[in-house]
Each structure stands twice: as structure tokens, then as C-alpha cells.
């Protein structure tokens with residue numbers, strides 16, 4: 001079945017789509033936040049208690065991201081978006097903070113948990129994409145990463161964009177996320193209210209997923225995403 005026939009497509013991505021890039025995962029088994037010291041630094045309170053350590057830690061993540069490339073799954077989504085008919089809505093909603101969707105060429109990306117590519121100043125609210133080198137300083141203070149730390153709210157504009165995308169979607173695909181925990185489980189329920197086709201592409205299909213999704217496919221994102229979003233039908237040659 002050709003996914004390009006849908007007119008309003010929302011795609012949710014989680015850590016599983018970036019896994020093969022070589023980045024460590026955050027939550028889940030073996031994730032960075034299973035280390036109590038690192039988990040403490042990912043909490044909003046740590047910004048007050050040990051700002052330098054928080055900024056250093058996230059700057060090291062930012063440096064790690066520079067060294068990796070988008071995966072075949074990221075690239076397949078970007079290529080799919082490129083060939084959609086005019087007027088089709090295609091919104092990526094990502095829980096990842098690595099910026100790899102944008103680097104692969106995706107245009108409509110809502111970063112639900114912010115991005116390590118952007119840093120902001122608490123003093124004057126300036127936000128920028130710092131160049132390589134040392135961690136950025138603004139107004140005489142260390143800038144903080146524009147990511148959602150534990151204890152912080154989802155940014156209002158991201159929340160609004162997600163609800164907008166889900167309101168009318170006729171196809172919802174969750175990739176590299178269990179699909180059964182928040183916020184993914186809420187998103188799939190909203191898609192269900194619209195009567196959307198709901199697909200889960202994930203390494204493991206957890207209990208409960210089959211009740212939420214109309215179909216579940218187990219496998220690596222790099223296999224499943226090119227398979228489902230690849231241009232399996234050759235496009236008509238251009239008329240000259």
C-alpha cells in the first residue's frame with residue numbers, strides 16, 4: 001500500500017530512529033539516565049544547583065551529535081516528504097534532541113523535547129545555534145541547552161503544533177518508540193479519534209500496542225522505514 005496516497009500525515013519518532021547513528025540512548029535499558037549521577041544532571045533543579053556541570057554534560061552530547069550522520073531511516077522520511085504531491089501535509093514530531101531529521105533534509109519537524117542544536121540565555125532569552133568550539137556564554141552566564149529537562153514543561157509552540165498535526169491526520173506512524181507510554185500513547189489516541197490509519201514501526205511490540213495501533217511491525221527502523229516510506233513505485237518519467 002502506498003503511504004503517499006494519504007493527505008495529512010503525522011510521524012512520531014523516538015530514540016530507535018537514531019540508534020544506528022551510534023548515539024547513546026537516554027531513557028530505557030542501558031540509557032544515559034539509568035546512571036544516577038547523569039540522571040540528576042538532567043533534572044531542572046540541577047540547573048540551579050550545578051549549572052556548570054549540566055551545561056558541560058549537554059555540551060558533550062552536542063559535540064557527540066556533530067560526529068554522527070543521519071540514518072537510512074531519517075533519509076527515507078526526508079525523501080518521502082520531497083516527493084509528496086503538493087498540498088499534502090507531512091509533519092514529523094520527534095522526541096529526539098539530535099537534529100538529525102533536519103540534517104537529513106526533513107522540512108516540517110516539531111521537536112517535542114527541544115534540541116541540543118539550540119542553546120539559550122536565561123537572562124535575555126536569546127536563543128542561538130552555537131558554532132563548534134567551547135560551550136556558549138551570553139550576558140556573562142553559561143547558556144543552557146534548549147532541551148526539555150525532567151521537571152520542565154513541553155514548549156507551548158511544540159505542543160500546539162503537535163495538536164494541530166494530529167487534529168486532521170489520516171495517517172499516523174510511530175517509529176522507534178514503544179508507542180505505549182506518554183506522550184506517544186496520547187498522540188495515537190488523538191489519531192484514533194480522527195479515524196486515522198495508525199502504524200507502529202518499532203524493534204519490539206509491547207503489550208498494549210496492538211490495542212492502540214491498527215498495525216504493528218517489529219524490526220529495526222533502518223529496515224522498516226525505507227521499506228514503508230521508500231519510493232517502491234517508480235515515478236512517471238518527466239514529460240519533456
Ligand SMILES: [Zn+2]
Pocket residue numbers: 121122123124125126138139
Ligand atoms: Zn543573554
